[in-house]
Amino acid sequence: MADRRGARLHVVTGKGGTGKSTVAAALALALASDGHQVLLCEVEGRQGIARMFDVDPLPYEERRIATGLTVGSGPPPGAVHALHIDAESALLEYLAMYYRLGRAGRALDRFGVIEFATTIAPGVRDVLLTGKVYEAARRNGQAPKGSGRRYDAVVLDAPPTGRIAQFLGVNQELAGLAKMGPIKSQADSIMALFRSDGTRVHLVTVLEEMPVQETVDGITQLREARLPVGSVLVNMVRPRDLDADDLAAARAGEIDVEAVRADLTSVGVDTDDELLDSLLAEARDHAERRALEDAQREVVDRLGVPTYDLPRLASGIDVGALYELAALLKKQGAA
Structure with a gap:
């Protein structure tokens, strides 16, 4: 089976x-x-x-x-x-x-x-x-x-x-x-x-x-x-919904804050500096965790056994x- x-x-x-x-x-x-x-x-x-x-x-x-x-x-x-x-x-x-x-x-x-x-x-x-x-x-x-x-x-x-x-x-x-x-x-x-x-x-x-x-x-x-x-x-x-460039920008603290503000405003979300700072901190944390996961993924891939992912x-x-x-x-x- x-x-x-x-x-x-x-x-x-x-x-x-x-x-x-x-x-x-x-x-x-x-x-x-x-x-x-x-x-x-x-x-x-x-x-x-x-x-x-x-x-x-x-x-x-x-x-x-x-x-x-x-x-x-x-x-x-x-x-x-x-x-x-x-x-x-x-x-x-x-x-x-x-x-x-x-x-x-x-x-x-x-x-x-x-x-x-x-x-x-x-x-x-x-x-x-x-x-x-x-x-x-x-x-x-x-x-x-x-x-x-x-x-x-x-x-x-x-x-x-x-x-x-x-x-x-x-x-x-x-x-x-x-x-x-x-x-x-x-x-x-x-x-x-x-x-x-x-x-x-x-x-x-x-x-x-x-x-x-x-x-x-x-x-x-x-x-x-x-x-x-x-x-x-x-x-x-x-989730794997950010590309490598976006992840690198998040880790380096180089995300365009005003672009994020404009995107949120365009979908009806009221923004202030505190909300934006919180979102950018979460993005940086996610990007850092993704970098650690990618390094461990390489170790898993070298094991030579079938691998399956669960979210x-x-x-x-x-x-x-x-x-x-x-x-x-x-x-x-x-x-």
Whole structure:
């Protein structure tokens, strides 16, 4: 499906503040066009999906939260389901499925043993979270009946870029410790999926020095871990409606003030010196930010991966904005 190379698992990561969760939600809506069924997962415990889609907090079960993006006169859109994955519930499910510890597992939960286990060993938490993502992503047309809803794609709102390689690679460490048996087999299967052509790791950034550098470092770490890099999604891009000469004049403080005054007067805007000074200051700030963004754009362009742009939305993020971003991703071929 997405990235036009048949990927079914889309891992979305990014530095905090880049809009990673927003982009993951928009990607899920875009993928759910043309009748496709998509599961959007989160693993950070923030209930971000519920807030973005204005629904009740999600339990540990798959729930339909939205209809996919409608594209022209094409087939009816599919649906986006959501899953809030927490390690404690995943462990209880694992104990019930593989060790038949239904009531016993719940008893352990009441005594706080499960919370203790997942807190004392952070790697255990990541193993459980990635295991649940794997279980959902491997469902397909050949999955046995009763194994759960089948999806055309799974989108994971993943941990930040700084720890994404460690998060996705935790099962390799587990396989090395287990050496043999069912735990090693499961860990090897998860890593096989995460490293396959069926997975893409997408990195969200904004055109600022620290997020871009973290994206560069993240791609290096993913490649070293043999995890498949998908695309870089550049979020919150400023408008490109001023040409290079106008931007240079704004940065240098050489804008013709009287020409601006005349233009405003011609459209019925009353002007005074305070208004003009404010507008010129905003123009200078915009031009300086554009120069910084252009420098970071050159860094992104040298990464050698597909890149897609999403604009800064002045109205903020709500469900309507998510569909707007989804349409832009679809138009650019990101989904």
